[in-house]
Amino acid sequence: MRFIFAFAFAYAGFWIACLMPGVVTLALKVQSLVAPDAAAGALSLIAGIGVVFPLVVMPVVGRLSDRTTARIGMRRPYLLVGAASVIVLGIVMALAPTVPVLLVAYGFYGVAANFIGTPLLAVISDRVPVEQRGVVSGLVGLTLPVAMIGGTFVIQLVASSMLLMFLLPPIIAALAVIVFISLVQDRRLSKEAPKPQLSIREIASSFWVNPRRHPDFAWAWFSRLLFVIAFGFLTTYQAFYLLNHLGSRPEEVPQQIFFATLALSTTTIVTSMVGGKLSDFLRRRKAFVLTSAAIYGIALIIASLVTGFNGFLFAMGIAGIGYGAFLAVDLALVTDVLPDKENAGKDMAVFNMSSTLANAVAPAIAPFILILSGSSYSVLFLVAGAVAIAGGIAILPVRSVR
Structure with a gap:
């Protein structure tokens, strides 16, 4: 404790x-x-x-x-x-x-x-x-x-x-x-423990972690990359979505973002703990990752279709269910498939690079989607939902964890 x-x-x-x-x-x-x-x-x-x-x-x-x-x-x-x-x-x-x-x-x-x-x-x-x-x-x-x-x-x-x-x-x-x-x-690591020279x-x-030698780790890395890209679409363009898709006034946006964050965060807190405990109890990881990514993706698709702020709040509450469970169980899964337990710090850092890259990729891709769709934030959120679901599907090739 x-x-x-x-x-x-x-x-x-x-x-x-x-x-x-x-x-x-x-x-x-x-x-x-x-x-x-x-x-x-x-x-x-x-x-x-x-x-x-x-x-x-x-x-x-x-x-x-x-x-x-x-x-x-x-x-x-x-x-x-x-x-x-x-x-x-x-x-x-x-x-x-x-x-x-x-x-x-x-x-x-x-x-x-x-x-x-x-x-x-x-x-x-x-x-x-x-x-x-x-x-x-x-x-x-x-x-x-x-x-x-x-x-x-x-x-x-x-x-x-x-x-x-x-x-x-x-x-x-x-x-x-x-x-x-x-x-x-x-x-503590013994000073006598054999260590290669730091060249x-x-x-x-x-x-780098070789994806051919460690395919399970590679698939977990790719799954997180896709999921965080979808999340990046939401967080980066949420204000413009409210202004241009829902027609909110500029002075309403800060408060609306606060309420949306509160809705997402509340369900995230609940499912982070519940999802992790259920995953341990059932000794299953992949099913939770796939299901939670699908829930999050569906929530973004719902957000792309609603025409009022209450509908967006509902979508963010559902998104939090998927977001919390995904991050909880996905991290547990990757610790189970680390290539080298003696180099856990290095391998976890490589895994975290997926989230860092995703936070750079999402703002780079989104403008092209908006250009092709005629500045439609509905299309952007539809794409985000599909990317999140793809992130869940990407975990299925993992073989060493159920």
């Missing part, structure tokens, strides 16, 4: 630190630095760099943590470095005098946040028995909506201070890390 509390708190802290700049504070900071007509372009550039930096660094951090022989453990050194760094970089972002300074600071901030997130996921393979991974993975899915609601609430309390808006989320993450390392014993080739291999 102590591990479950500490892990959930730490991962929620990671999400708060990771998400809050992109959700709220970056846009406000950019608006204070550039002219209104240049704000959108500057924000897109900064957000893009924020994706690229962690994409490059995450697998290397995972690889290094698998090989660390520090007395305090394999994962703790990286958690502590990440916790300290996000605080420092949060201050730099708040005080950044120009867009280039903000861009560089945010890029390194994303790296620092993943010094927390990547080792935490590796702890699941280190400490959690296979028959309990569904429950713990359910906690991971639960922490995202909790962090979204809690982080936004905290930032609203200090909305008059740019410094506090940037600083409080990383402070929460740092406190969560301290609680975690205080309550959870870290795995350029070894570092390059941190970004």
